[in-house]
Amino acid sequence: MTGPALLSVEDVSVNLPTPRGNLRAVDRVDLSVGAGRTLGIVGESGCGKTMLSRAILQLLPKKAMLSGRVMFDGEDLVRLDRERLRKLRGRSLAVVFQDPMTSLNPVLTIGTQLIETLQEHLELDGVAAKMRSIELLAAVGIPAPEQRLAQYPHQLSGGMRQRVAIAIALSCEPKLLIADEPTTALDVTIQAQILDLLAREQRRRHMAMIIITHDLGVVAGRTDEVAVMYAGRVVERAPTPDLFKKMRMPYTEALLAAIPKIDAKPHTPLPAISGRPPDPTRPLKGCSFSPRCKYAWAQCQIEKPRLEDADSPGHQYACFRPLNTTAGALT
Amino acid sequence: MATLELSVDEAAAVSPVRRTRRLGLLFWIAIGWMTFVFALAAFADLLPLPSPFHMDMLERRAPMSAEHWLGTDGLGRDVLSRLIYGARISLIVGLCAPVIGLTIGGALGILAGYFRGRFETLVVGSMDTLLAFPPLILALAVTAYLGQSLVNLTAILGVLGIPAFMRVARATTLTLARREFVIAAQALGASHARILLRELLPNVFLPLFAFFLLGVAITIVVEGALSFLGLGVPPPISSWGIMIGEGRESLEIAPRLAFIPAVTMFLTVLSFNLVGDTLRALTDPRQGAL
Numbered sequence: 208m209t210g211p212a213l214l215s216v217e218d219v220s221v222n223l224p225t226p227r228g229n230l231r232a233v234d235r236v237d238l239s240v241g242a243g244r245t246l247g248i249v250g251e252s253g254c255g256k257t258m259l260s261r262a263i264l265q266l267l268p269k270k271a272m273l274s275g276r277v278m279f280d281g282e283d284l285v286r287l288d289r290e291r292l293r294k295l296r297g298r299s300l301a302v303v304f305q306d307p308m309t310s311l312n313p314v315l316t317i318g319t320q321l322i323e324t325l326q327e328h329l330e331l332d333g334v335a336a337k338m339r340s341i342e343l344l345a346a347v348g349i350p351a352p353e354q355r356l357a358q359y360p361h362q363l364s365g366g367m368r369q370r371v372a373i374a375i376a377l378s379c380e381p382k383l384l385i386a387d388e389p390t391t392a393l394d395v396t397i398q399a400q401i402l403d404l405l406a407r408e409q410r411r412r413h414m415a416m417i418i419i420t421h422d423l424g425v426v427a428g429r430t431d432e433v434a435v436m437y438a439g440r441v442v443e444r445a446p447t448p449d450l451f452k453k454m455r456m457p458y459t460e461a462l463l464a465a466i467p468k469i470d471a472k473p474h475t476p477l478p479a480i481s482g483r484p485p486d487p488t489r490p491l492k493g494c495s496f497s498p499r500c501k502y503a504w505a506q507c508q509i510e511k512p513r514l515e516d517a518d519s520p521g522h523q524y525a526c527f528r529p530l531n532t533t534a535g536a537l538t
Numbered sequence: 539m540a541t542l543e544l545s546v547d548e549a550a551a552v553s554p555v556r557r558t559r560r561l562g563l564l565f566w567i568a569i570g571w572m573t574f575v576f577a578l579a580a581f582a583d584l585l586p587l588p589s590p591f592h593m594d595m596l597e598r599r600a601p602m603s604a605e606h607w608l609g610t611d612g613l614g615r616d617v618l619s620r621l622i623y624g625a626r627i628s629l630i631v632g633l634c635a636p637v638i639g640l641t642i643g644g645a646l647g648i649l650a651g652y653f654r655g656r657f658e659t660l661v662v663g664s665m666d667t668l669l670a671f672p673p674l675i676l677a678l679a680v681t682a683y684l685g686q687s688l689v690n691l692t693a694i695l696g697v698l699g700i701p702a703f704m705r706v707a708r709a710t711t712l713t714l715a716r717r718e719f720v721i722a723a724q725a726l727g728a729s730h731a732r733i734l735l736r737e738l739l740p741n742v743f744l745p746l747f748a749f750f751l752l753g754v755a756i757t758i759v760v761e762g763a764l765s766f767l768g769l770g771v772p773p774p775i776s777s778w779g780i781m782i783g784e785g786r787e788s789l790e791i792a793p794r795l796a797f798i799p800a801v802t803m804f805l806t807v808l809s810f811n812l813v814g815d816t817l818r819a820l821t822d823p824r825q826g827a828l
Contacts, residue, residue: 264725269654297727310718314740323736324726375726 212239212278213415214263214383219275221258221267221439228488232258234439235275237514240432242382243413245406247426247447249462250436253484256419259436260387263417264302265292280382298328301381303405305388307368311360317344317371318356321378328379343374347404366397370404377408383415390425402429423462427451432521435459438484438495441514445522455517455529458496494527502528565816568809575806579625587619591774599792611781611795612788620776621799627777628803631692631761636753638696639703644746646700647707648738652715652730662708665701673698677769686772691764695757706749710742744818751814755807762803778803 221233233255240246250256261267263277265284277284280299284292304310312320318340325336337356344352347370360368369389376384386405390398406429409416418426426433426447434444435456443456454460464478482499485491494500497507504527512525578585588606594614602609608617646665650658677694684690714720715738723737762779764770766786771777778799785796 266721266724293727293729295727296725300725302722302725304718304722306718310722312719312723312737312741314744315736327732328727372722375722 211241213242213244213280214417215239215276215278216259216263217276217278219259219262219273219277221255221262222272222274223258223268224270224272225488230487231439231490232271232487233262234490236436236439236441238434238441238444240383240415240417242415243409244432245409245416245418245430247430247433248417248419248436249421249423249426249433251421251462251484253487254436255439256421256436257387258439260302260385260417260419263385264296264300297324297381298379299382301376301379301384303369303372303376303384303386303389306392307365307372308360308392310372311368313360316357316359317363321356321371321375324375324378339378340374343378344371346408347371347374347377348400349374365393366401369393369397369401373401373404373408377412380412381414383417384409385417385419387419388421389418391420391422398425405429422466424466435462438490439487440495440525441523442496442526443524444514445517445519445524449517449519449522453517453519453522453531455522455524455531456496456526457500457502457528457530460530461499494525502530504528561816564812568812571805571809572813575625575802576629578622579629582622582626585622587622588616590615590619590623590776592616599788599795608798609792609794611784612792617781617795617798620781621778621802624776624778624781624799625802625806627688627771627775628758628761628779628806630688631695631777632754632758634692635695635757635761636699636703636750638693639699639753640746640750642696643700643703643705644707644742647704647709648711648734648742650704651708651711652734652738658708661704665704668697669701674767674769677764681769686769688771688775691761691770695760695764699753699757703746703749703753707742707746710745711738714738714741748814748818751810751817755810758803758807758810 216236216238219233219236220231223230223232236255236259238246238248248256248259258267258271262273263279263284265277265287267273273285275285279295282291282295284295287295311317318337321340321343322333322336325331325339326333329336329339331339340356341352344355349355349367349370355363355371360371363371369392373389384405389405390401393401402425405416405418408414418430420426423433430447432445433447433450434441435450435458436442437458443450443454443459445453450459451463454463458480461478461480465480467477468475480499485495485498491497491508493506493508493510494503494512497503500507506527510527512527514523514525516523517529592615594610596614597606597610598612598614600606600610600614606616606618608621611617611620646661650661676698680690680694720733720737723733728737758778761770761777762782765777765779766783768783770779773780781799782796782803785792785794785799788795
């Protein structure tokens with residue numbers, strides 16, 4: 208990590224009351240992103256990635272209980288008053304959502320949605336806002352942007368819509384962009400385009416970015432740092448190259464093994480992680496991953512491992528039997 | 539992962555084409571009929587019509603003639619004239635009452651669906667109370683205390699329409715309010731007012747408007763029923779409902795006295811429904827062009 212953090216999430220927990228009991232969606236997470244840096248948050252469905260992103264934006268459901276601090280640019284978003292928060296969103300903080308089919312208003316034209324955002328935040332007049340919208344659409348690779356302004360979301364393809372959603376998110380030059388599974392709803396060739404687009408715009412605007420995904424392949428080449436989440440906790444956190452080369456957490460290893468390899472022989476069975484994540488309303492006493500972990504031993508079931516520093520800087524993991532160490536299983 | 543750069547020749551990119559949809563003959567017939575009825579009602583004073591109140595006791599239930607195009611009713615009044623003046627009442631009540639329901643009910647419904655919580659409980663509870671209250675008793679009570687008038691009749695029908703509009707608006711808002719585009723708007727720093735007016739209202743308005751046109755049709759019929767029961771506008775003003783009610787007395791001798799206003803009402807209501815459906819299909823951008 209270089210320079211002071213733009214965003215730092217400190218000891219954040221999110222509890223959701225459900226009919227089946229209290230659901231701890233995010234469990235004491237600490238993370239930080241510096242200006243212009245990219246953080247990847249990886250984990251399977253239901254591990255709390257989206258709740259964490261909503262907690263950062265203060266967009267949690269009303270019933271949810273949030274504790275901890277979310278420091279953004281020197282301000283604690285959790286304790287910020289509504290008006291200040293509203294100003295900050297959009298102008299400094301922006302989001303791209305998973306499903307471009309539902310993240311655009313179906314009854315307003317692309318132009319209306321873009322132009323209104325610009326007018327609201329940058330106080331541009333109509334003509335200037337329109338010019339800027341056309342520039343933005345061109346920047347995100349939409350052909351014939353001027354005509355597109357008059358179109359409705361349903362007239363565009365999924366990839367196009369996601370580009371529009373990115374254009375809206377970028378419209379006010381945010382300092383931090385949160386991309387919540389930006390490519391999950393798109394097909395693979397479009398995925399690469401959208402990710403490249405995000406990376407390009409990030410570099411150009413020098414903004415920080417958080418990419419939330421369940422696909423380690425997505426974060427591999429495009430992030431500076433990766434945090435792996437499991438059952439609401441960060442279980443491993445490292446600079447991207449370290450994570451792939453010197454992973455310590457068996458869960459990270461299992462996730463990586465589950466990515467199909469292009470050079471594998473045809474019909475090679477894909478290693479899957481057996482079992483399923485623990486019920487979040489009934490937290491385990493020990494390590495949440497222990498029931499599915501092939502290296503687990505007695506201690507793993509009794510005690511929850513804390514995040515500990517590994518020998519390389521910036522690398523942390525929460526495991527009693529880390530891989531590639533004397534304490535852990537040798538692989 | 540492979541990288542694909544999108545480089546499209548600007549000129550070669552297909553420019554979006556505006557589709558024109560055929561409206562169909564039926565739609566234009568309906569529009570024609572509505573325009574015709576509206577024009578007659580609006581310019582009734584300018585037309586060379588006999589007074590709708592002038593009674594000619596020697597010409598009671600006269601058949602159609604050059605003097606009385608549609609004949610005369612049981613009191614010798616010109617049926618065509620009464621029909622046209624009656625259209626005014628039926629249309630004023632039929633349009634104004636649902637506007638009251640649409641405005642108040644729609645606003646309450648969107649607010650309740652968006653803010654939820656105690657406000658929603660209060661709104662839904664009071665609407666249920668209103669629904670449970672017998673509408674005829676309300677109409678009787680209001681006309682007994684405030685008297686029979688056009689304004690009172692419109693107000694009664696308008697208030698009675700509020701719960702239905704509220705329910706349609708609330709149900710639609712509930713499904714929309716947790717959609718990602720609303721969260722996206724919040725994430726972009728939109729205020730509550732902005733989300734309500736720019737994100738939700740345009741979405742909720744389409745089903746509400748379709749329901750409004752249905753409401754117009756229903757209100758015209760209900761106004762007729764209330765007039766039939768003597769709770770409508772006071773005589774001697776005519777409305778279609780009153781004419782049907784009066785025609786009932788001479789159904790065996792001169793059935794046309796009840797049928798002519800009934801057919802007019804039927805055609806008008808049908809036109810509203812037809813136009814409503816077509817307009818909704820036309821303006822609803824959610825119905826994909828694909």
